[in-house]
Every structure is written in structure tokens, then in C-alpha cells.
Amino acid sequence: MDLEVKKFLFDIKESITSIEEYLGGKRDFNRYTSDKMLRRAIEREFEIIGEAMSRIGKLDPTLDISGKMQIISMRNRVIHGYDKIDNEIVWGILVRHLPTLKTEVENLLR
Numbered sequence: 001m002d003l004e005v006k007k008f009l010f011d012i013k014e015s016i017t018s019i020e021e022y023l024g025g026k027r028d029f030n031r032y033t034s035d036k037m038l039r040r041a042i043e044r045e046f047e048i049i050g051e052a053m054s055r056i057g058k059l060d061p062t063l064d065i066s067g068k069m070q071i072i073s074m075r076n077r078v079i080h081g082y083d084k085i086d087n088e089i090v091w092g093i094l095v096r097h098l099p100t101l102k103t104e105v106e107n108l109l110r
Contacts, residue, residue, distance in 0.1 A: 001108070005060050008052040009105050015045040015052075016102045019094065027095065033087050042094070043078045043085065049101075050075020065104050067097060 022041050023032075032038060053071045056063055065071075074093065078085060 001063075002059055005056055005063065006109065008056045008059075009109050011052045012049050013102070013105045013109065015048045016098060016105070019045050019098065023094070029087075029091050032091060039087065039090075042090065043082075046078050046090070046093075047075050050078070063108070065108075066100060070097075071101070 019042055022038055022045075032042075050072050053065070053068055054075070056065075057068060057072070
């Protein structure tokens, strides 16, 4: 695997870790929706994850990461459609899809 691809995978892993730290042990949707700074911090991490995924796709389009295009689309929505971000959709991604992405990235980095 290309060293630059590994760097971007590490960036994704680091952003996922940051999101987990921001949320703490207790995942609380009400806290998420009521805390603007928390939402913005998580949105920024999604920007990083999506940009890193986009760059990985250009360097190695064969790399198998589920939801690669959806991750990039989420990044675009956060950046260009900031006024249309749906907290429920972001929360669903956090709960349902982020753990899978974390596992896949960790496996690729091994």
C-alpha cells in the first residue's frame, strides 16, 4: 500500500478517534443537538474523513472501503450545504456507520 494512502487512512482513524472522544462514553442525541460546538467539531471531523477518502480514491481506486462514495458525499454536504445538515442523519451515521469505517480502516492499516 502506498505511503500516502496510509497517511490518509491514519487521518481518518484519527478523526474517528476524535469524534469518539468528543461524544464520550455516553452517546446522547439530545446533548448532540443542543451543543453547537460539539456538532461543529464532529462536522469538521467528517470534512477531514471525506477529504481523506476522496484523496485515497484518486490514489488507489481499488481500495475496498464500504460506503466510500457516501462518505465523500457527506463531506460535500457538510461543506457546501452547511445550512441543510440534518442532525438525525449525522447521528445515524455516527451510530450505524462510523464503527464499521473504523474497523475497516484499522484492518487496512495493519
